[in-house]
Structure formats: C-alpha cells, structure tokens
Amino acid sequence: MNTQLTDFIDYFKTKMPKHDKDKAQKETINHFRMTKDRKIYYTDCFAVRFCYSKKGTFSNTVLALSQLQKFDGIPFLVVLIRKGEDSSLYLANSSMLKKISHSSKELRRDNIKGSFNGSDIIKLYNDIPNDADHVEELFTIHQGFTWEENVERLVEATSGIKPNKQKFNPDERQLQYINSSVERAKQFVNSDEYRSLKEDLDKRVERNLQSILDASHIGNVNIRGRLIEYLITTENNAIMEDQQNIESELSDFDTKNGLGDYTLMSPKNKIYTDIKSKLMYLNSNPKAYNVDKFLECMSEENSVFLFYFIGINEEGHYKSELCSVYDKKLIKATVLQHHWAGRATRGVAQFKGDTLSKILNDESTDGFRHEISSDNCKTFLDNLLKR
Numbered sequence: 001m002n003t004q005l006t007d008f009i010d011y012f013k014t015k016m017p018k019h020d021k022d023k024a025q026k027e028t029i030n031h032f033r034m035t036k037d038r039k040i041y042y043t044d045c046f047a048v049r050f051c052y053s054k055k056g057t058f059s060n061t062v063l064a065l066s067q068l069q070k071f072d073g074i075p076f077l078v079v080l081i082r083k084g085e086d087s088s089l090y091l092a093n094s095s096m097l098k099k100i101s102h103s104s105k106e107l108r109r110d111n112i113k114g115s116f117n118g119s120d121i122i123k124l125y126n127d128i129p130n131d132a133d134h135v136e137e138l139f140t141i142h143q144g145f146t147w148e149e150n151v152e153r154l155v156e157a158t159s160g161i162k163p164n165k166q167k168f169n170p171d172e173r174q175l176q177y178i179n180s181s182v183e184r185a186k187q188f189v190n191s192d193e194y195r196s197l198k199e200d201l202d203k204r205v206e207r208n209l210q211s212i213l214d215a216s217h218i219g220n221v222n223i224r225g226r227l228i229e230y231l232i233t234t235e236n237n238a239i240m241e242d243q244q245n246i247e248s249e250l251s252d253f254d255t256k257n258g259l260g261d262y263t264l265m266s267p268k269n270k271i272y273t274d275i276k277s278k279l280m281y282l283n284s285n286p287k288a289y290n291v292d293k294f295l296e297c298m299s300e301e302n303s304v305f306l307f308y309f310i311g312i313n314e315e316g317h318y319k320s321e322l323c324s325v326y327d328k329k330l331i332k333a334t335v336l337q338h339h340w341a342g343r344a345t346r347g348v349a350q351f352k353g354d355t356l357s358k359i360l361n362d363e364s365t366d367g368f369r370h371e372i373s374s375d376n377c378k379t380f381l382d383n384l385l386k387r
Contacts, residue, residue, distance in 0.1 A: 004045040005075060008032060009132050012079065012089050021052040021081040028079075039063065040071065047071040049092070051118060054083045058118030062092065065100055065154070066112045072147055073220055075139045078121065089132040094150035095142035096122045096130060099157040112151065114158070126337060136283065141337075143221045144287040144350050167345055168292040170385075174299035178385075181298040181305075182377040184269070185324045188304045189370045193266055197273065198322040201262070201308050204232045205320060216279060216312045225286070228277040228310070233262045259289060259297045259305065272297055272305045273322070276351075278360070280313045284353040288334060291346035291384055294325070298381075311360035319360045321368050328371040329355055331380050336387070346387040 011031065017024045025041070028034070034041040034048070040063070041048050051060050058080055068076060072094050080088040090096070098121075100114040123130050128137060170178060188194055205212060208231045215231065218224040260272030276286050288307075297303050305325045312318045323330060333355030337348050362368045 002045045004032070004043060005135070008046060008048075008077075009089070009135060012087070012132055016079070016087065018087055019081065019083055021050055024079070024081050024087070025050045037070070038067065040067065042071060042074075044074075046075040046077060048077045048079055050079050050081065052081045052083075053118075056082050056085050058088075058121075060118050061101075061115050062118055062121070064115045065094075065151075068092075068094060068116075069112060069147060072150075075135060077135070078118070080118065089135070090121050090123070090130050091135050091138045091142070092116075092121050093139065093142045094147060094154070095145050096125065096138065097150070097154060098122055100154055101158075126335065140283050140285045140353065141350065144285050145348075146222045166292075168296045168299075170295065170299045175385075177301050177303075178295060178298045178381060179378070181303060182326055182372065182374055182381075184302070184304055185326045186372050188269060188271075188306075189324050189372070193269065193271070194322065197264070197271065197306075198308075198320075201232065201273070201275075201322065202320055205310060205318065208232065209318075212277075212310075212318075213312065213316050216277070216316075221284065225277055229261045229275045232275055232308075232310075259293045262308070269302050269304045270300060272303065273308050274306070275308045275310070276356070278309065278311045278353065278356050280311045280357060280360070285335070285350050286353065286356070288349040288351050289325075290348055291336070291387065294349070295346075295384060309356055309360055311357065321359055321362075323359060323368070324370055324372060326372045326377045326380075328373055328376055329359060331376060334380075336384075346384065 011028070015031075017027055028048070028050075029036075029041050032043060034043055039049055041050075049063055051058070051062060053060065062078055075091060076093045078090045078092045080090070082088070097116050099116075101117045101120050121130065125138060125141070128134050128141075130138060211231050212228050215224055215227045218227065259274065261275045262273040264271045264273075274289065278284060278286065294305070297305060307323050307325065307330070308320065309323060310318055310320045330351070333352040335350045335352060337350055359368060
C-alpha cells in the first residue's frame with residue numbers, strides 16, 4: 001500500500017473527527033492537502049467521498065457512475081460519518097458495486113448513466129469485509145478487472161437486460177474432454193513441446209526486453225498487462241512514445257478476448273497460453289480467466305492451457321515460468337469471484353499474487369516443477385461445473 005493511503009487510513013482510525021461531517025471533511029482536506037472535484041476530494045494516491053447518516057443506515061446517493069470512472073484507477077474511498085456512532089470506511093471502486101440504483105434507465109455499456117447508493121456498495125466481498133483494514137486487499141482484487149468488464153456486469157445487474165454471455169453447458173462428449181484435459185496437461189508439461197514453447201516465449205521476451213521494461217513502469221495495471229502481452233506475442237519491438245494516449249491506441253492492438261493470448265497448433269495439441277506479467281515489488285491479484293471460456297476451451301478434444309508468468313523486479317531483472325493451469329500451486333491460489341459474476345455466467349477466477357511470486361522465485365535445485373494431482377483437479381473441475 002502506498003504511504004499516503006496508509007497515512008489516511010491511520011488518520012481515519014485515530015484522528016478524524018466523528019459525528020460531524022463538515023468538521024471531518026474540512027480537517028481531513030487540510031491535513032492531506034486534497035483537491036476538490038465536485039463532491040470528491042483527491043490526491044494522486046486516493047480519492048474520498050464523505051457521506052452522513054443521522055440514523056446509522058447507509059442508503060444515501062453516493063456518486064454518479066460517470067464521475068467514478070475518473071477515479072477508478074486509484075482507491076476510491078467512501079467515509080460514512082454517523083450521528084451517534086463510529087464512522088465507517090468503504091472501498092467503492094467499480095468492482096465493489098452490486099448495481100446502479102439512481103436514474104439508471106439509460107445505462108448501457110456505451111452510455112454511462114446513473115448513480116450508486118451506499119446500499120449498492122458490497123460490504124462483504126468473498127468473505128473479505130469492506131472496511132479500513134482491508135482496503136489494500138480489496139483494491140488489489142479490483143485492479144484485476146477493467147472498467148469495461150465492471151460496466152458490463154453493472155449494466156446486466158441494473159437493467160435486467162438479457163445477458164450478453166451465457167453459461168457454457170457441455171454435452172456428454174465435451175464433459176469427457178474436460179475431464180481428460182488433466183491427463184493431457186500431465187503429458188504436455190513433460191514433453192518436448194512444452195520445452196519448445198517455453199524457449200520460444202523466453203526468446204520473445206529477450207527480443208523485446210527493453211520495451212517490456214519500459215512498459216512495466218506504466219501505472220495502470222490493465223494497460224500495462226495488455227501492452228506487455230502485445231510486445232511478447234507480436235513481432236513489434238518498439239513501445240509507443242505517447243503514453244498519455246496509450247489506452248486509446250491499445251484498442252488497435254491485436255489483444256484477444258479469448259482464453260489465451262498466444263495460441264499454437266501442433267500435430268497433437270491445440271496449445272493456449274495466457275501471459276501474465278507481475279511487478280515483484282507490488283501486491284496484485286491478477287485475473288486468471290473467465291470460467292465459462294476456460295471450460296469451453298477444455299471441452300475441445302486436444303486442448304492444453306498454460307500460463308506464462310513474467311515477473312519484473314525494481315532493478316529491471318525478470319524471471320519467467322510456463323505453468324499448467326492444473327498445477328497444484330495454481331489451483332490452490334485460484335479464487336472464484338462469485339460476487340463479481342453476472343447472473344447467467346460462472347464468473348471469473350483470480351490468482352492470489354503471493355503464490356505467483358513464490359512460483360517465479362522458486363530457487364530449488366531443479367527449478368520449477370509441476371505438481372498435477374488427478375484427484376485435486378477432478379474436485380476443482382467439479383466445483384467449476386456445478387457453479
């Protein structure tokens with residue numbers, strides 16, 4: 001967590017005035033030298049909206065979704081001052097919203113309308129309380145999703161429209177292929193094909209290393225990841241010079257919305273590889289995959305799915321590993337975000353970032369070695385299928 005945000009949370013817990021919104025707001029703004037943007041006060045590191053409740057409940061209108069968009073890349077905090085009770089603090093970035101409540105009839109993916117109430121903020125996210133003690137953990141989860149993904153979810157939850165995405169329902173043959181994908185993975189990670197793929201990806205990183213290191217300094221985690229993916233999977237070796245316009249230019253890049261960023265066909269297998277970059281000095285919980293897309297991919301007769309992890313440290317050194325989705329360490333690190341899921345899908349999986357760091361920092365004599373347990377994988381797949 002950045003120092004300024006840590007200081008703010010400590011201030012909220014110990015020094016921020018209670019029961020009086022105007023006093024709390026004024027003293028906090030002066031203490032942190034915050035800038036005002038309508039009802040939001042912000043620094044470079046976080047943004048805050050102050051609310052007040054006389055009865056202790058929190059049904060107030062908090063903010064327009066269009067205004068939240070401006071601050072969704074940094075922790076957006078809501079401080080609720082209560083008349084006769086202790087104050088509360090919530091993270092209210094787009095990943096922490098259940099729906100949009102107010103004036104949202106025209107809300108569409110391409111038309112950001114409406115506001116959210118205090119009751120629309122998720123107070124318990126996958127058993128993690130949304131409070132001052134868990135801001136860092138929840139914001140790390142939020143960083144794994146794009147604004148567009150969250151808006152799509154909110155549109156569906158708010159308007160009751162027919163979902164764009166439907167749950168994948170495999171037939172009997174597809175179920176057989178899903179279950180046999182574990183054995184395919186075991187065979188693949190011990191094959192020459194696996195070693196050739198790892199060598200190919202490592203060479204791609206070396207060829208574009210300076211551009212990848214430059215891209216690693218981009219603050220927006222989603223733009224950073226997409227650009228590094230692009231640099232590895234294409235022959236381009238030059239990063240765009242105008243980083244202020246990089247997000248709009250990324251839409252022209254050949255970044256896929258499918259399961260894997262890099263797909264290869266061999267005589268035996270169709271190999272899907274998803275590229276995940278990690279800054280080793282920052283906490284992050286990267287999005288792993290859409291569960292329905294994963295199951296649909298595994299329902300193909302000869303599909304294999306892997307992750308290519310590239311970790312970059314503060315000195316600009318990197319490590320990489322090519323890891324099967326079924327590796328025991330990865331399965332243990334997979335968190336299914338059911339609160340985030342739309343009504344008609346199984347939702348998404350997300351990785352715990354500390355596990356990725358352990359995989360990348362494996363210094364055992366033989367280096368990283370896969371552990372794929374058939375029983376463990378069967379339980380994992382059964383759990384996904386029944387969602």
